[in-house]
Amino acid sequence: MVEGRTTVVIANDNYEERQRLMDQFDGMSEFAVVGEARHGLEAVELVRSLRPDLLILDDVLPHLDGLGVLAQLEPGQRPNVLLLLSCASDRLVQHYYENGATYCLLRPCPPELVAERALLVSGHPASLQGGSAGRATPSPRTIAELLRRSGVPAHLQGYRFLKDAVQYVLSSNKSTCGMTKELYPHIARLHGTQPNRVERSIRHAIEVAWGRADINDLQRLFGATVHHVRGKPTNSEFVAMLADHLRGAVGS
Numbered sequence: 001m002v003e004g005r006t007t008v009v010i011a012n013d014n015y016e017e018r019q020r021l022m023d024q025f026d027g028m029s030e031f032a033v034v035g036e037a038r039h040g041l042e043a044v045e046l047v048r049s050l051r052p053d054l055l056i057l058d059d060v061l062p063h064l065d066g067l068g069v070l071a072q073l074e075p076g077q078r079p080n081v082l083l084l085l086s087c088a089s090d091r092l093v094q095h096y097y098e099n100g101a102t103y104c105l106l107r108p109c110p111p112e113l114v115a116e117r118a119l120l121v122s123g124h125p126a127s128l129q130g131g132s133a134g135r136a137t138p139s140p141r142t143i144a145e146l147l148r149r150s151g152v153p154a155h156l157q158g159y160r161f162l163k164d165a166v167q168y169v170l171s172s173n174k175s176t177c178g179m180t181k182e183l184y185p186h187i188a189r190l191h192g193t194q195p196n197r198v199e200r201s202i203r204h205a206i207e208v209a210w211g212r213a214d215i216n217d218l219q220r221l222f223g224a225t226v227h228h229v230r231g232k233p234t235n236s237e238f239v240a241m242l243a244d245h246l247r248g249a250v251g252s
Contacts, residue, residue: 009047021111
């Protein structure tokens with residue numbers, strides 16, 4: 001686990017389905033998505049190298065199917081496996097359970113249902129409502145949505161670091177905080193990495209967002225804080241922009 005969060009690898013060859021699952025789990029405080037696989041061989045490699053707590057595994061994958069992935073993983077390497085089945089029979093489901101699946105779920109199923117079963121498999125309280133009820137604080141999913149609207153790709157490590165950074169600033173009721181002495185070390189502890197890597201990943205994510213986004217869209221989103229002449233904001237400016245926007249959305 002990463003600071004009490006269940007680490008997750010998602011294996012699905014369909015980009016849109018994989019992205020919907022990534023979005024769902026990125027918006028939940030119980031989980032930290034640490035990898036995504038597009039085929040079975042990549043899933044095996046990621047599980048062996050990252051040692052996640054949970055593997056969300058599609059049964060139909062290129063190069064190596066779900067059953068093949070389970071067969072490649074030794075019992076000591078195998079995390080909890082939430083298997084998404086394209087078809088099911090009692091015999092087939094039993095075969096998957098015998099080969100290491102923890103829970104089987106028949107597709108198509110919405111990401112919310114996958115998340116509910118992931119909570120169950122991982123031993124978290126089976127509720128997606130969380131502890132934010134009654135508080136005027138944006139949810140992790142709201143933060144994730146704003147990051148996507150800002151042009152930050154969800155597959156970047158900096159995307160997850162930014163999401164945690166904004167959540168930290170909002171929950172601490174600060175307009176901003178010391179990036180080097182406070183925020184980067186906090187996020188590094190959450191993800192088991194180094195503060196300088198957090199800083200570089202966030203800076204790279206902002207550079208990518210500014211390179212792909214339309215400046216007019218950014219100005220509509222953030223208002224006068226975006227200047228086409230001055231260029232991209234610093235890490236601290238971008239985190240503050242996101243936090244201020246979300247505070248305004250909650251207060252309106």
